[in-house]
Amino acid sequence: MRDCCRRLKPYIVPQDEGVVKLNQNESPFDVPEEIKERIFDRLRRVPWNRYPRFDPGPLRARLANYTDFPAAGILTGSSSNEIIQTVMLACCEPGDVVVIIEPGFSIYPRLGRILGLDVRSVPLGRDFRFEPDRLIAANRNARLTIFASPNNPTGTSLAVKEIDRLCRGGDGYLAIDEAYYEFDAETCQALIESHPRLMVIRTFSKAFGLAGVRLGYLLARPGIIEVMDKVKLPFSLGFFPQICGAELLRDPRLVRQSAAQIVRERRAVMKKLARLKKVRAIPSRANFILFQVRGMPAPRIFADLRKQGVLIRAFDAPRLDQWLRVTIGRPGENEKFLRALKKTLGVS
DSSP, X not given: OOHHHHTOOOOOOOOOSSSEEOSSOOOSOOOOHHHHHHHHHHHHTSOTTSOOOSSOHHHHHHHHHHHTSOGGGEEEESHHHHHHHHHHHHHOOTTXXXXXXXXXXXXXXXXXXHTTOEEEEEXXXXXXXXXXXXXXXXXXXOSEEEEESSOTTTOOOOOHHHHHHHHHTOSSXXXXXXXXXXXXXOOOGGGGGTOTTEEEEEESSSTTOOTTTOOEXXXXXXXXXXXXXXXXXXXXXXXXXXXXHHHHTTOTHHHHHHHHHHHHHHHHHHHHHHTSTTEEEEOOSSSEXXXXXXXXXXXXXXXXXXXXXXXXXXXXXXXXXXXXXXXXXXXXXXXXXXXXXXXXXXXX
């Protein structure tokens, strides 16, 4: 086994049952039963002994309509994680410089090191804000710069005008992960027309409520998509996620409505956290909030909430060991989290 693989920490997230689960940035809303029935009906008519479509044309056509982007510039994959891996495989040779932000999504450095890339991080600034000038300076010598905006786990984002500056400041590839795009309503996809090496990654795991299905996609110039399609493993996208994605895209209003409800709940939770004197919360543009409690260790808060039946996310990464992240759930779930937190803090 390669040294870099043996040294990896296992990617483990608690999966407690029978609790209010607010630890993985999932949508609290399941796919409606009527849509599930449509999906099941289509699945019954598909021959399971045959390979899925190599080119998921119907899904790409609906994605083109949803994103207002040409179908020739869309690549689909088994989750955005596979898309991220494909981007690194297609764009980078071993030893190439890949720039990420810190703290950021842990999959980027994990995959980069597995692939033998030179992963370099640019720290976020005060209150986890992006520092565009530092990012531009690092990007000048990078083969690939990749990060999420809004960022996981901080919820902060980089303005589109700054992404435009970033594109102009280097010759490498730039991949912006817009996993939380539906909660932010801001995208840099229009910049692809003027910046041929810009790519936008998205997922169905958040606003679409399909975390268990594993479906993601990439927006880029058709020439990039043509190469990516050769690199991505054949038949990695089964007919189940293809059908699920296509059915949900028949009426995107459902996704927009659920995302709008989550944004309303996020604002309500943020206001209530702001009233707790010991709590410091970072304003978020995603479906979660990063917060800390002054004078109280984060692991203790995490454990106490877990005992009360509320599961949130704790971290052991640099700069995050005293921070916690809570996913926005349904109104009742959010209230249970707030009650449990108040009980832990000893306030009413």
